[in-house]
Amino acid sequence: MRMSSAYTSLLTFLVFPWVLALAQPAQPTANILSRVLMIQSPYFRGTTFSVDVDSREYWITAKHILTGAKHPPYGVVTDQSGLLSILDPGAQGEVWLPVKFSVIDPGKDIDIVILAAPEPLMKNPLPSEPADSVGVMLGGDCEFLGFPYGGGWRASFDNGQSSWMPFVKHCNVSALSPPTEPRIWVLDGINNDGFSGGPVIFRTGAEQKILAVISGYVQEPAEVISSAVPQKTVANGEKKLTVPLNSGFILAYDISYAINAIHKNPIGPARLPPTNPQ
Numbered sequence: 001m002r003m004s005s006a007y008t009s010l011l012t013f014l015v016f017p018w019v020l021a022l023a024q025p026a027q028p029t030a031n032i033l034s035r036v037l038m039i040q041s042p043y044f045r046g047t048t049f050s051v052d053v054d055s056r057e058y059w060i061t062a063k064h065i066l067t068g069a070k071h072p073p074y075g076v077v078t079d080q081s082g083l084l085s086i087l088d089p090g091a092q093g094e095v096w097l098p099v100k101f102s103v104i105d106p107g108k109d110i111d112i113v114i115l116a117a118p119e120p121l122m123k124n125p126l127p128s129e130p131a132d133s134v135g136v137m138l139g140g141d142c143e144f145l146g147f148p149y150g151g152g153w154r155a156s157f158d159n160g161q162s163s164w165m166p167f168v169k170h171c172n173v174s175a176l177s178p179p180t181e182p183r184i185w186v187l188d189g190i191n192n193d194g195f196s197g198g199p200v201i202f203r204t205g206a207e208q209k210i211l212a213v214i215s216g217y218v219q220e221p222a223e224v225i226s227s228a229v230p231q232k233t234v235a236n237g238e239k240k241l242t243v244p245l246n247s248g249f250i251l252a253y254d255i256s257y258a259i260n261a262i263h264k265n266p267i268g269p270a271r272l273p274p275t276n277p278q
Contacts, residue, residue, distance in 0.1 A: 026141040027204040028168055031126045036166040036198060038087035038147040040096060043068035045150030047166065047198035048086070048115070051128045051210065053259065056268030059115040060258050061197030062215055063105070066113055070216070077105040077113055086121070087152070089164040106261035110182060111215040112253050114261055116268040129201070131210040131255045133185075136202050142171045142187060144214055144250070146198030166198065171250060173202070173211075183254035184215075191217040191250045200252050212252035219244035 032049070039048040039061055048061040063074045066082060082103055085096040101115035136142075145166040155165040171189030187200065191214065200212040222245045262268070 025204060026143045026170075026202045026208075028143055028145060028201055029129070029205065029208055032129055032145065032199065032201060032208065032210075033165060033168075034089075034125065034163075035122070035128060036145045037089060038150070038152060038164065038166075039065065039197065040085040040087070040150075041065050041068075041082075044070075044196070045147070046194060046196040047146035047214070049145070049197075049199045049210075050122055050125075051131055051258075052125075052271060053262045053268065054266060055271050056262075056266060057117070057120040057122065057271055058258075058262055058268045059101070059117070059121075060199075060213055060255075061113060061115065062213060063111045063113045064215070065197055066103070072111070073109045074111045076108050077103050079103060084115070087147075087164055090161075091164075102267050104261050104265050104267065106257040110253055110257050112213050112257050114258050119269045120271050129208045129210050131259050133209075133211050133254060133256070135209065136173055136211055138173055138175070140173045140202060142173055142189075142200055142202045142211060143168055144171055144187070144189070144191070144195060144198055144200045144252070145169075146195030146214060148192040148194040150194050167195075169195070171200070174249065183256065185212045185252045185254060186218075187250040187252055188248060189250050190248055199255075210255050212254050213258065215251045215253055218249040218251065221245075 035050040037048055039046055044065045046062060046065040048059045050059050064070055066077055067075050069075055080103060081100055083098055083100050085098050088095040088097050099117050101117055104114040106112050145168050148167055152164045154162045169189060171187040174188040175186040177184040195214045198214045199210045201208055202211050203209055221242045223242050
């Protein structure tokens with residue numbers, strides 16, 4: 001990838017027909033790997049990814065990266081633009097590129113925002129994967145991509161070039177929120193801080209799709225022995241402290257929120273067709 005010159009139960013089957021689809025393994029393509037970058041705001045480092053809609057480039061991430069609200073309610077982004085930083089994937093060191101993005105907020109407390117740069121940041125990319133949940137199934141394989149704890153690793157290629165690359169983690173589709181609530185996918189997997197805003201994908205190759213945007217993980221209380229904090233004393237005299245742990249359930253907002261908002265407000269920079277050398 002290269003940056004542009006400017007910014008170098010049976011009833012369920014009747015309600016949700018998507019669960020009838022055949023299971024297919026999930027594996028990220030080289031294209032989606034090149035479209036996932038690290039992003040930084042005044043509050044957090046997280047993950048963003050690019051999609052093309054109607055030949056215009058957009059970057060999608062988690063709203064809480066912009067608002068600083070790590071837990072719901074995530075609020076509304078009222079500013080129509082914001083200065084964020086993108087990690088240059090081709091730089092030898094950690095080089096951050098400031099970009100003034102226009103911002104599209106798809107709705108109150110939907111943990112997604114869409115960003116549009118003044119001009120495309122990716123130069124002559126392959127077409128982005130379709131972004132919808134048609135064909136996904138309960139228990140099906142999925143993968144999510146991002147930069148845990150605001151870090152990453154560099155991958156070398158056969159041509160000698162290297163790039164900052166996102167981590168890839170496995171998950172399974174576990175559940176979907178009720179119809180009366182925001183469309184949130186519950187995934188079975190271990191999320192880490194920094195994956196927020198990253199894409200969830202299913203299938204692979206030409207059939208690969210983007211399903212959702214990572215928001216966070218469900219916490220569960222766990223008791224640990226602590227002699228220093230007397231919150232609770234059990235029969236044998238041990239003092240225990242309850243701490244929140246990662247439950248292994250991930251919350252990800254359906255990608256349709258982003259795509260619908262883009263169609264309503266198509267402000268992304270137009271991607272010109274690549275020129276053919278004479």
